[in-house]
Amino acid sequence: MGHDAAGGTHTGTGSGTGSGAEGAAARGAGEAGLARAFEAERPRLLRVAYATLGSLAEAEDCVQEAWLRLRRLPEPGEIRDLGAWLTTVVGRLALDALGTARARRERYVGTWLPEPLVERAGRAGDPADRVTLDESVSMALLVVLERLSPAQRTAFLLHDVFRLSFEEVAEVVGRSPAAVRQLASRARRQVDGHSPRQPPTRAEQAELVRAFLVACRRGELRRLLELLDPDAVFRGDGGGNVSALPRVLTGADAVARVLVAYHRRPPRAVHPADVNGEPGVVLVDATGVLTVIALTVDAGRVTAVDVVRNPEKLTALRLDLLPEAAWEGELWADGTD
Numbered sequence: 046m047g048h049d050a051a052g053g054t055h056t057g058t059g060s061g062t063g064s065g066a067e068g069a070a071a072r073g074a075g076e077a078g079l080a081r082a083f084e085a086e087r088p089r090l091l092r093v094a095y096a097t098l099g100s101l102a103e104a105e106d107c108v109q110e111a112w113l114r115l116r117r118l119p120e121p122g123e124i125r126d127l128g129a130w131l132t133t134v135v136g137r138l139a140l141d142a143l144g145t146a147r148a149r150r151e152r153y154v155g156t157w158l159p160e161p162l163v164e165r166a167g168r169a170g171d172p173a174d175r176v177t178l179d180e181s182v183s184m185a186l187l188v189v190l191e192r193l194s195p196a197q198r199t200a201f202l203l204h205d206v207f208r209l210s211f212e213e214v215a216e217v218v219g220r221s222p223a224a225v226r227q228l229a230s231r232a233r234r235q236v237d238g239h240s241p242r243q244p245p246t247r248a249e250q251a252e253l254v255r256a257f258l259v260a261c262r263r264g265e266l267r268r269l270l271e272l273l274d275p276d277a278v279f280r281g282d283g284g285g286n287v288s289a290l291p292r293v294l295t296g297a298d299a300v301a302r303v304l305v306a307y308h309r310r311p312p313r314a315v316h317p318a319d320v321n322g323e324p325g326v327v328l329v330d331a332t333g334v335l336t337v338i339a340l341t342v343d344a345g346r347v348t349a350v351d352v353v354r355n356p357e358k359l360t361a362l363r364l365d366l367l368p369e370a371a372w373e374g375e376l377w378a379d380g381t382d
Contacts, residue, residue, distance in 0.1 A: 154285030284355030
């Protein structure tokens with residue numbers, strides 16, 4: 046599916062209605078144009094579905110289904126605003142899929158965390174990537190969104206994050222614009238109540254992640270207690286496929302001791318990376334298990350440590366594209382901070 050990047054009246058349809066070879070050429074040109082428009086919109090549509098579902102694989106399924114529905118339309122060129130049409134279709138598909146996903150997560154082994162989106166550290170400094178990264182959804186936000194009902198989550202994301210009007214969101218959730226406004230308002234209160242009050246700059250986040258990793262590597266319990274918020278939480282997701290903590294840990298002391306114990310066997314490799322647009326880290330631990338760590342920071346301290354180890358959620362991760370850490374200082378030596 047692809048929505049017109051400019052949000053215009055129509056895109057991707059050829060002109061002319063000739064017969065025979067001329068008509069076939071025109072239809073071919075129209076299909077090619079429609080495909081180009083779809084590809085231009087694919088990144089945004091993937092973000093909409095991923096933010097709703099927390100799963101890139103499921104998001105890609107929604108995007109592909111929307112493309113198939115677009116192709117089945119008799120006259121796709123008559124859609125006045127292809128971008129809005131596609132966003133609405135993807136929003137509906139993701140909302141439907143979220144209901145099924147929630148049922149599966151109730152049977153999930155251990156703590157469920159969103160599938161992380163991992164990129165090479167420092168790409169946020171590239172203006173060419175700015176739009177993508179500005180619209181990314183942090184792990185911290187995705188975890189908070191799990192507290193919301195499917196309708197609240199969809200209303201909040203489509204309106205507050207992806208800037209659709211309440212009238213457009215109403216088409217997705219099947220309620221009135223007034224009802225959607227209330228859904229988004231309730232969701233916003235939940236998000237605001239569980240979001241960092243003093244979020245760090247990118248440079249501050251990178252520095253804190255660096256200090257956190259060095260303290261873990263050295264086994265410095267006291268230093269970790271300085272870096273962790275007193276009410277810090279630790280969540281680990283192994284999905285029953287690899288070892289992980291079976292429950293959420295709360296409290297700086299408990300979290301620090303687990304981190305020190307984990308790093309008594311040094312990891313085989315450490316890679317600085319952006320995790321959902323923010324500085325994080327990718328490890329290959331002593332047993333060879335791939336691990337992605339995302340930190341939530343508020344007022345200069347780590348409030349949450351989210352560790353994704355389930356290999357089913359890391360199939361898209363490319364270690365060969367990530368730099369290996371140069372220890373004791375230059376974890377983000379490529380200019381990200």
